[in-house]
Amino acid sequence: MSDQPWAAPTADGPVRGTVSVPGSKSVTNRALVLAALGTDGVTRTVRGAARSRDTTLMAGALDALGATVTTTEGRAGTLDIAITAPPVFRAAHVDCGLAGTVMRFVPPLAALADGPVVLDGDPRARERPMGGIVAGLRGLGVEVTGEALPLTVAGGPHPAGGEVTVDASASSQFVSGLLLSGARYARGVTVTHAGERGVPSLPHVAMTVTMLRAAGVTVTEHPSRWHVAPGPVTAPAVLDVEPDLSGAAVYLAAAVATAGEVTIAGWPEGDLQPGGVVRRVLEAFGARVTLGAEGLTVRGPGRLDGVDVDLHEVSELTPTVAALAALAARDGASSRLRGVAHIRGHETDRLAALVAELGTVGARVAETEDGLEIAPGPLTAPTRPWRAYADHRMATAGAIVGLVVPGVTIDDVAATTKTLPDFAADWPELVGAGVGV
Ligand SMILES: O=C(O)C1=C[C@@H](OP(=O)(O)O)[C@@H](O)[C@H](O)C1
Ligand SMILES: C=C(OP(=O)(O)O)C(=O)O
Numbered sequence: 001m002s003d004q005p006w007a008a009p010t011a012d013g014p015v016r017g018t019v020s021v022p023g024s025k026s027v028t029n030r031a032l033v034l035a036a037l038g039t040d041g042v043t044r045t046v047r048g049a050a051r052s053r054d055t056t057l058m059a060g061a062l063d064a065l066g067a068t069v070t071t072t073e074g075r076a077g078t079l080d081i082a083i084t085a086p087p088v089f090r091a092a093h094v095d096c097g098l099a100g101t102v103m104r105f106v107p108p109l110a111a112l113a114d115g116p117v118v119l120d121g122d123p124r125a126r127e128r129p130m131g132g133i134v135a136g137l138r139g140l141g142v143e144v145t146g147e148a149l150p151l152t153v154a155g156g157p158h159p160a161g162g163e164v165t166v167d168a169s170a171s172s173q174f175v176s177g178l179l180l181s182g183a184r185y186a187r188g189v190t191v192t193h194a195g196e197r198g199v200p201s202l203p204h205v206a207m208t209v210t211m212l213r214a215a216g217v218t219v220t221e222h223p224s225r226w227h228v229a230p231g232p233v234t235a236p237a238v239l240d241v242e243p244d245l246s247g248a249a250v251y252l253a254a255a256v257a258t259a260g261e262v263t264i265a266g267w268p269e270g271d272l273q274p275g276g277v278v279r280r281v282l283e284a285f286g287a288r289v290t291l292g293a294e295g296l297t298v299r300g301p302g303r304l305d306g307v308d309v310d311l312h313e314v315s316e317l318t319p320t321v322a323a324l325a326a327l328a329a330r331d332g333a334s335s336r337l338r339g340v341a342h343i344r345g346h347e348t349d350r351l352a353a354l355v356a357e358l359g360t361v362g363a364r365v366a367e368t369e370d371g372l373e374i375a376p377g378p379l380t381a382p383t384r385p386w387r388a389y390a391d392h393r394m395a396t397a398g399a400i401v402g403l404v405v406p407g408v409t410i411d412d413v414a415a416t417t418k419t420l421p422d423f424a425a426d427w428p429e430l431v432g433a434g435v436g437v
Contacts, residue, residue, distance in 0.1 A: 136166045
């Protein structure tokens with residue numbers, strides 16, 4: 001973290017520009033895992049990966065476990081990461097950082113190693129929920145020491161697999177993690193979710209299923225139950241990574257907040273990420289959204305509408321939506337964000353963090369059992385620097401607020417490198433120059 005808070009640029013008019021966002025960390029990290037699980041000795045290339053902390057951590061984890069990982073410059077600032085699966089994974093120490101995808105996707109793969117694998121991460125990572133992975137692995141015949149990070153997975157290298165019931169209401173990544181390596185378990189893996197709440201972020205489980213199937217794995221889906229059959233894992237030789245749509249939403253929010261116009265180049269046609277939901281959420285604020293040859297374009301309204309949205313399926317959008325809701329409140333509109341109780345276990349407790357940080361600019365935000373309520377009222381000069389809590393999306397939420405509230409500074413803009421390595425340079429350029437970045 002730098003000692004100096006970062007001055008968030010204030011927009012002196014509508015923000016206009018075209019933005020190319022980095023590849024999705026969710027797609028990249030699944031692709032890296034599937035390449036490392038390959039059963040045919042073929043080298044696979046994950047093309048267009050972001051140079052972000054989470055993807056670097058995943059590549060580092062797979063390297064430590066014995067995969068051959070070669071990173072080269074890709075097009076437009078991206079990375080191409082070539083991965084060859086090892087004959088057998090080896091004992092290792094794995095740094096998960098603060099990456100949910102690393103801490104939940106790697107332990108099931110570590111069970112295929114021929115020795116113990118120790119996983120640890122940032123201080124906050126030790127507080128993030130791991131129950132579904134730990135209980136799930138034990139139910140599948142894998143010895144795990146610890147209930148959260150630091151964890152040791154004993155290694156096998158031939159885990160039995162079978163059927164397991166877990167409570168995945170704290171994170172969809174419990175399900176995704178168990179499924180991703182499931183084909184390499186002797187009996188495959190069947191995961192049933194049983195919990196007080198449903199599995200959040202279900203489109204991310206759908207992403208896992210789609211990418212497994214593209215890797216030749218047989219997956220059967222039922223409500224709250226998924227089965228991966230044992231068998232070969234043979235992902236395509238080149239795995240292309242789509243732009244990160246949750247990252248894109250931050251740049252699009254600049255148009256929504258300032259009655260501007262922002263285009264995201266290369267908006268994906270498929271439904272690997274919930275792009276349609278991103279569009280609908282921004283439209284709820286009164287934005288106009290169009291998809292054309294040049295990409296997805298959002299035009300912001302003069303006055304923002306309040307929103308009443310269930311973000312259970314797209315919970316990682318919550319900080320962005322909360323920032324826009326605070327701006328709508330300034331226009332006299334109240335908002336309600338629902339279905340996101342589990343984000344108390346994200347990079348930070350995002351509900352508490354949003355109440356505290358939006359409060360520093362005078363927003364009247366109350367935490368509910370499963371979300372936030374934002375009451376109408378003016379925004380005022382910040383009382384102190386906006387805290388990022390090492391959370392990329394808290395940092396970008398502060399930047400969105402800073403577009404219209406002069407004087408917002410962010411204590412740790414480097415937190416954005418978790419998924420958006422160039423944010424601290426791109427954002428001022430977009431806000432100030434009104435040209436493509
Ligand atoms: O599998 C994934 O790539 C992700 C799943 C979601 O996690 P939760 O289900 O814990 O919300 C999402 O919020 C996270 O940013 C990425
Ligand atoms: C929740 C998030 O990340 P993670 O993959 O670390 O859970 C996120 O990116 O908003």
